[in-house]
Amino acid sequence: MVEKILQKPSRGIESFCYRRSTRKTAATLQKEREKEILWLIEHPLENEKDLIIEEFPGKGRGIRAAKNYSKNDFVCEYKGEIISMKLAHKRENEYARDPSIGSYMYFFVYKGRHYCVDATDDSSYKGRLINHSYLNPNLRTQVVQDCKGNPRLCLFALRSIKPDEELLYDYGDHSAESVAGNPWILNS
Numbered sequence: 581m582v583e584k585i586l587q588k589p590s591r592g593i594e595s596f597c598y599r600r601s602t603r604k605t606a607a608t609l610q611k612e613r614e615k616e617i618l619w620l621i622e623h624p625l626e627n628e629k630d631l632i633i634e635e636f637p638g639k640g641r642g643i644r645a646a647k648n649y650s651k652n653d654f655v656c657e658y659k660g661e662i663i664s665m666k667l668a669h670k671r672e673n674e675y676a677r678d679p680s681i682g683s684y685m686y687f688f689v690y691k692g693r694h695y696c697v698d699a700t701d702d703s704s705y706k707g708r709l710i711n712h713s714y715l716n717p718n719l720r721t722q723v724v725q726d727c728k729g730n731p732r733l734c735l736f737a738l739r740s741i742k743p744d745e746e747l748l749y750d751y752g753d754h755s756a757e758s759v760a761g762n763p764w765i766l767n768s
């Protein structure tokens with residue numbers, strides 16, 4: 581009996597079954613990836629230890645990568661308060677009156693609904709400190725739905741990223757009105 585178990589499987593049905601049992605389907609791999617992203621979203625302190633805060637000339641603070649990222653890797657969440665459009669416009673007007681308040685509001689549409697993430701309040705989460713690039717971004721935004729069904733605005737690698745690169749994504753607002761006051765929107 582023991583001898584039989586130790587026998588190398590023949591190239592017949594046994595070895596075929598062995599290969600099948602270890603292979604993961606695309607759907608399984610996708611589920612595992614989604615689970616991993618949700619875990620990273622829920623554990624920002626662990627995930628964000630590879631994001632280094634630095635001063636960048638002409639931009640203020642920004643974030644430098646401390647490790648390699650592959651294309652499509654989750655990098656971090658743009659974490660803030662998700663608020664209604666009505667409240668977002670009210671706050672925008674308030675913030676505009678105080679020049680010491682920077683711009684940390686991100687508007688997005690998910691499943692046909694409009695949302696705003698307000699990350700104006702200082703926090704230890706680093707997504708709010710990532711600067712903009714139109715010409716050479718290395719991140720992209722994507723909404724991920726969490727376990728409670730809430731949309732979470734996340735940043736993923738647009739291409740492979742090396743340690744020491746500044747992390748940058750296109751903020752998306754290229755309107756003439758915004759560019760007039762902020763030429764860096766199109767020239768950085």
Ligand SMILES: C[S@@+](CC[C@H](N)C(=O)[O-])C[C@H]1O[C@@H](n2cnc3c(N)ncnc32)[C@H](O)[C@@H]1O
Pocket residue numbers: 638639640641642682683684708709710711712713764768
């Ligand atoms: C979400 S904050 C990014 C973090 C910010 N640099 C800080 O120190 O808190 C957005 C602001 O950063 C600055 N910024 C972002 N990208 C920039 C760029 N490419 N050139 C110049 N300023 C930039 C602008 O003042 C912008 O309103």
